[in-house]
Amino acid sequence: MTIDVIIDSSILRSYKSGNPYSQKLIHSCIDEEINIGISSLSLINIWKNEGFDRKSEIGFTSLLDFLTVQDLSTRDAMEIGTYIRSYNQTAITISNRDIEILHTIVLSISSKCDVVTENPLHYTDLGYEYHVIDIQSYLNKAI
Amino acid sequence: MPRNTSDVSTRQLFAKIDEDIYIEVKAKSALQRMTMREILEAALTQYLSMNPEKPSSSILSENDTYSVWDQDDYLKIQANQPVGAPIQLSETESKLIAKKAFI
Numbered sequence: 240m241t242i243d244v245i246i247d248s249s250i251l252r253s254y255k256s257g258n259p260y261s262q263k264l265i266h267s268c269i270d271e272e273i274n275i276g277i278s279s280l281s282l283i284n285i286w287k288n289e290g291f292d293r294k295s296e297i298g299f300t301s302l303l304d305f306l307t308v309q310d311l312s313t314r315d316a317m318e319i320g321t322y323i324r325s326y327n328q329t330a331i332t333i334s335n336r337d338i339e340i341l342h343t344i345v346l347s348i349s350s351k352c353d354v355v356t357e358n359p360l361h362y363t364d365l366g367y368e369y370h371v372i373d374i375q376s377y378l379n380k381a382i
Numbered sequence: 383m384p385r386n387t388s389d390v391s392t393r394q395l396f397a398k399i400d401e402d403i404y405i406e407v408k409a410k411s412a413l414q415r416m417t418m419r420e421i422l423e424a425a426l427t428q429y430l431s432m433n434p435e436k437p438s439s440s441i442l443s444e445n446d447t448y449s450v451w452d453q454d455d456y457l458k459i460q461a462n463q464p465v466g467a468p469i470q471l472s473e474t475e476s477k478l479i480a481k482k483a484f485i
Binding site: 249252253254255256257258259260261265266269288290291292293294295296297298299300301302304305357358 | 401402405406408409410412413451457460461462463464465466467469471473475476477479480481483484485
């Protein structure tokens with residue numbers, strides 16, 4: 240199945256918050272108008288939140304039936320490790336969120352599609368901006 | 383309530399805030415067509431107790447309703463189970479919950 244766009248955890252968090260743009264994007268996926276991919280690492284950043292309760296679990300688990308969750312493959316791990324190694328001699332610290340972002344980038348490259356996020360600047364901080372787009376711009380362009 | 387900056391002096395504020403809070407505020411501000419400045423001023427005003435009223439937008443409320451949870455007895459029961467408890471949903475139920483769980 241062709242993936243139209245990759246999202247990260249920021250979109251799921253804004254969906255939970257009732258962001259109308261995220262609702263429009265996610266609902267179009269639930270209605271099978273587009274196919275959205277997401278890194279399994281993004282789910283860590285949803286499930287780990289202190290405010291994550293039973294309703295969140297049921298809501299997000301139901302939503303996952305309609306998203307294409309992409310696990311971290313051996314090749315993905317190698318590529319991400321290589322990227323992080325290039326930062327070893329710098330002052331930049333790679334966080335868990337950065338690793339999610341790096342996997343999202345790897346997925347977008349392999350799927351040849353855009354990354355849609357609430358935080359394009361986080362991608363720019365890691366030296367990556369090609370095909371990273373905020374949700375409003377994506378909706379204006381695609382739907 | 384937020385003041386118009388045209389007739390009052392202002393100060394610029396810089397702060398790193400929790401990303402989850404930022405994203406939630408951004409989402410609600412889009413819904414309610416309020417700027418981040420207006421929300422911050424309302425929150426700061428409330429903090430100072432200068433205006434005992436809650437902000438009309440209820441932006442700071444955490445009591446979001448989950449209406450879908452009241453429509454089905456099985457869901458009501460499931461919602462009170464601990465995180466990680468097993469649950470079985472039909473495709474129709476999953477679709478309804480995926481769309482309505484956070485409304």
